[in-house]
Amino acid sequence: MPDKYSGVGSVFVRARTDRVLNDLSRPTDARESDEDTFVFSQLAERLVDGLLMVDEPPLSDQISGASSFTERFQTRGPADPQGRSLRQFDLRPRLFNYRCSYLIYSDSFDAIPDPVRVRALKRPGTIVFSLRGIFPVKKR
DSSP: OOOTTTTHHHHHHHHHHHHHHHTTOOOOOSSOOHHHHHHHHHHHHHHHHHHTTTTOOOOSSOOOOSOSHHHHHHHSSOBOTTOOOTTOBOOSSSSBSSSSOGGGGSHHHHTSOHHHHHHHHHSTTOGGGGHHHHSOOBOO
């Protein structure tokens, strides 16, 4: 019988994923007006903040449970040669072990309109996004 905390991690993961992905939709035009430039820059800023978990509150207690979600979730994404993955949970004092979302490896991230995605990748201080190019991953 699962304890009262089983599945709590999946709720946190889904909420964060939904927030980040909902921030990504914005149609693009071939030409950018000053207003478009401003909006794209703001969206890129929100995207980076979401992917770097800037607003993640600390967990007040360890999350645990009998759910198999944790194991299944962590094995779905790529890992580096040492077995590290952006899908690894910490669960105390934060949700994930690494402060960069596993979504940078997703088709959803790749589908972000270029004016937003390129700005996010070029934003000063976002070296973590270079992980896509220099952090070798292997499929599990």
